[in-house]
Amino acid sequence: xxxxxxxxxxxxxxxxxxxxxxxxxxxxxxxxxxxxxxxxxxxxxxxxxxxxxxxxxxxxxxxxxxxxxxxxxxxxxxxxxxxxxxxxxxxxxxxxxxxxxxxxxxxxxxxxx
Amino acid sequence: xxxxxxxxxxxxxxxxxxxxxxxxxxxxxxxxxxxxxxxxxxxxxxxxxxxxxxxxxxxxxxxxxxxxxxxxxxxxxxxxxxxxxxxxxxxxxxxxxxxxxxxxxxxxxxx
Numbered sequence: 389x390x391x392x393x394x395x396x397x398x399x400x401x402x403x404x405x406x407x408x409x410x411x412x413x414x415x416x417x418x419x420x421x422x423x424x425x426x427x428x429x430x431x432x433x434x435x436x437x438x439x440x441x442x443x444x445x446x447x448x449x450x451x452x453x454x455x456x457x458x459x460x461x462x463x464x465x466x467x468x469x470x471x472x473x474x475x476x477x478x479x480x481x482x483x484x485x486x487x488x489x490x491x492x493x494x495x496x497x498x499x500x501x
Numbered sequence: 502x503x504x505x506x507x508x509x510x511x512x513x514x515x516x517x518x519x520x521x522x523x524x525x526x527x528x529x530x531x532x533x534x535x536x537x538x539x540x541x542x543x544x545x546x547x548x549x550x551x552x553x554x555x556x557x558x559x560x561x562x563x564x565x566x567x568x569x570x571x572x573x574x575x576x577x578x579x580x581x582x583x584x585x586x587x588x589x590x591x592x593x594x595x596x597x598x599x600x601x602x603x604x605x606x607x608x609x610x611x612x
Contacts, residue, residue: 420599422599422601424603430605431507431594431605431606432544432592432603434600434601434602434603477544487532489544491543491545493542493543494541494543
């Protein structure tokens with residue numbers, strides 16, 4: 389019940405395209421859903437996050453769509469650029485004193501110039 | 502901008518040797534996490550501290566791994582003895598509430 393499933397494993401788009409990365413979860417106790425961006429040899433960087441009381445959140449070119457009934461959420465990157473080429477991880481956490489992140493398996497995104 | 506600091510950035514060691522990693526969280530962050538990330542996978546939690554206390558170390562291989570945060574600020578993760586399967590990126594993160602901020606990691610290679 390702690391698992392977060394992420395797809396696709398890899399994704400290649402042309403510059404200006406809109407890559408979409410999807411995640412699904414089982415545990416309905418999850419109440420915080422962040423996305424992280426990781427470049428090779430670097431630590432994950434928090435990109436954007438959403439709580440289940442909203443269905444969409446936008447920050448710059450990044451948008452999270454959240455479907456509570458389907459227990460799914462996705463990341464959309466508008467007007468993608470070669471500099472967006474990285475590995476993206478979705479994650480989820482639930483409340484309590486030991487708030488811990490459960491990560492998806494990652495999506496390697498390549499944006500072609 | 503405040504950041505999580507980690508050192509060393511890279512460590513190469515031979516199996517059966519001892520290694521130690523250091524983490525300095527963002528100032529004021531009471532919660533500190535150590536994660537292990539195997540190449541091509543997402544980070545997996547090893548241990549979580551709240552101030553100087555361990556909140557969860559259920560995934561820490563305690564026969565060879567130890568972690569401490571004596572004064573509730575910086576933290577050390579130790580492996581003794583290192584095994585070939587310990588080769589991975591070791592990440593430290595800190596948090597004030599929901600958001601976790603990661604350091605650059607220590608890339609460990611065990612030969």
